[in-house]
């Protein structure tokens with residue numbers, strides 16, 4: 001667990017990122033995405049930023065035109081702006097084409113989106129691949145519109161050839177280990193849990209890991225959702241086909257329960273590690289089996305790649321009431337919640353790093369622990385203290401005997417933990433002691 005000073009520092013950093021990034025109008029392309037990546041690059045100077053021109057073919061898809069918007073509103077007869085982009089950027093459907101005309105309510109109405117069941121919330125809508133325009137407003141606002149009024153509709157946007165922006169950075173690989181991906185998307189406008197919380201956690205995660213000696217490689221990917229993942233896979237095909245697995249990091253800072261969306265395999269190493277992490281920390285969590293919807297796992301796990309990716313979240317997308325509405329704002333998320341999820345991610349990666357296979361150098365019968373100072377000198381006391389102690393489920397001697405029993409070169413530390421309920425880090429500590437005493441041999445997992 002993190003100490004208080006460190007978590008206070010991380011909380012402030014997360015708060016600042018939420019404050020800086022929240023107001024920016026982002027979409028799958030455009031200056032809002034670039035500006036946001038620029039802010040993240042201040043925290044991750046090694047981040048590499050890439051641009052792919054509009055019109056570029058990426059598998060079955062094409063990089064769309066770049067969208068930028070300066071202003072938009074619906075004005076009434078008196079010139080009052082009753083729905084204004086400058087008040088809330090969620091009001092304009094993303095990728096809306098330019099409009100400047102007066103129209104009757106009957107015509108305007110076809111371009112309005114509301115949520116009658118959540119009348120205070122402005123829904124978030126997009127139209128990336130079909131040229132269209134639209135406004136999103138609260139149902140309360142909608143009810144105030146007058147059927148007999150002519151409205152002024154103005155959208156000052158442009159949709160023209162430009163490029164799609166994404167960024168990445170790879171760290172670790174001290175021992176030529178495997179490569180894992182940590183992918184997040186950054187394409188929603190002023191929406192906090194889905195989706196700003198994902199890139200903010202990913203940024204903090206990078207900074208927590210970057211100075212550590214990491215045996216495995218970690219590829220951090222910041223993309224616009226769907227088209228960005230497809231473009232990324234196209235441009236990094238060979239490396240991605242070698243990926244051992246990873247995570248799509250999204251919706252990590254809500255007030256609700258911690259959850260885990262499994263990889264498409266359901267019982268992959270990644271799934272087992274996540275379950276073990278929750279178990280060791282005594283945290284209840286909700287499990288969501290893989291389904292081919294959700295986020296970029298759809299691309300990463302597609303037949304050509306089959307990368308097992310999971311998602312650890314706190315208030316998973318689809319599941320919370322304010323999902324894809326203006327009420328998913330800075331009052332809804334909290335950096336404290338984000339740090340809870342960050343701790344789980346850090347703990348999973350720590351487990352990937354310590355995992356290994358050990359081979360006993362004395363496999364024929366038990367090792368005589370007593371002569372090496374590893375066993376209590378008085379016989380008979382073992383298990384007596386543990387038996388009456390419900391707090392501690394295992395003693396150090398349990399860890400040693402289980403470890404040596406399982407150190408046959410087949411069981412990884414994760415296997416050992418699953419079989420015994422003893423934590424991977426307790427096994428790791430004993431493994432290092434026994435390795436120093438020449439009793440076991442380390443083999444990279």
Ligand code: ZN
Pocket residue numbers: 188194195317324
């Ligand atoms: Zn979303």
